[in-house]
Amino acid sequence: SSSTTPITATLFPGDGIGPEIAESVKKVFTTAGVPINWEEHYVSTEIDPRTQSFLTWESLESVRRNKVGLKGPMATPIGKGHRSLNLTLRKELNLYANVRPCYSLPGYKTRYDDVNLITIRENTEGEYSGLEHQVVRGVVESLKIITRQASLRVAEYAFHYAKTHGRERVSAIHKANIMQKTDGLFLKCCREVAEKYPEITYEEVVIDNCCMMLVKNPALFDVLVMPNLYGDIISDLCAGLVGGLGLTPSCNIGEDGVALAEAVHGSAPDIAGKNLANPTALLLSGVMMLRHLKLNEQAEQIHKAIINTIAEGKYRTADLGGSSTTTDFTKAICDHL
Ligand code: NAD
Helix, strand or coil: CCCCCCEEEEEECCCCCHHHHHHHHHHHHHHCCCCEEEEECCCCCCCECCCCECCCHHHHHHHHHHCEEEECCCCCCCCCCCCCHHHHHHHHCCEEEEEEEEECCCCCCCCCCCCEEEEEEECCCECCCCCEEEEECCEEEECCECCHHHHHHHHHHHHHHHHHCCCCEEEEEECCCCCCCHHHHHHHHHHHHHHCCCCCEEEEEEHHHHHHHHHHCHHHCCEEEECHHHHHHHHHHHHHHCCCCCCCEEEEEEHHHCEEEEECCCCCCCCCCCCCCCCHHHHHHHHHHHHHCCCHHHHHHHHHHHHHHHHHCCCCCHHHCCCCCHHHHHHHHHHHC
């Protein structure tokens, strides 16, 4: 369904290689005729007292208003008295689920060639609640918070995602044999939601077994949903299965229908400003954003052009064993459109 009324989306080019790979996205989207107007926002050099962070209130308002955005990597400045950029975005925009598709790219050889799974990570609580303290000297405590509300919300998102993306199975990843109360509640919520989706197969897999299965045969999995820390670890493991940081996209889902897509990697200061960065992860994140906007035709077209460029092997960036610059690789993708 291609629409002709332009959609406004927020773009955070970010730091380091961010502006270079954001330029690549703009170029590819323009060439593909995607009806998007970018509203660009940069990380400020001063702390905004309204957000206690280097992200300004106006930047956050832009995402809230547009409900959709694309984010490059951000390097959190060192020093006291401010919140980390990613934490600010997550809290202020209520980004409760992190979605990472993980699939083998045809033509780019890795250990596996049939990976096609999605990890969905609860993003607001669990072990990341920031509740750590010393009980007495030599004894510290960290609280893992699991709530019915957040568990139902992420489970509902996972099943809805499975249903609307032609997926057949949802696996809840847990350690409820040990964390009986917390992971127990998480599973209970997943089971409740599963009942509303009889067409989707539901299973529960203990996390240690899940790791073993993932490295032995990742094709066993379809959609995985899990609490925060497990999601952090498993999603990086899965990125490693298909070729690493330069290729892996993600999207953060917030309340009120907000979607903020972002590459998984950081600002890569070692190669910044040298026209060497691989823009694939940010481009594929942009493709996720287009799918979220139901611009499926353009999403598919851009996705194919990226895959074909990498598969052809003539233009590849250094991280994929090639010698192309960011701009040459981008031009090759545009030529494939
Ligand atoms: P990094 O991901 O920036 O770099 C790790 C290695 O991967 C480097 O050798 C880098 O050159 C390479 N790499 C990463 N992305 C690449 C790409 N697109 N193309 C080619 N090579 C690529 O991780 P880091 O060095 O640990 O972190 C650097 C900075 O990024 C830190 O300030 C960190 O806080 C920040 N960071 C931000 C995010 C985010 O905004 N989501 C995520 C991770 C790290």
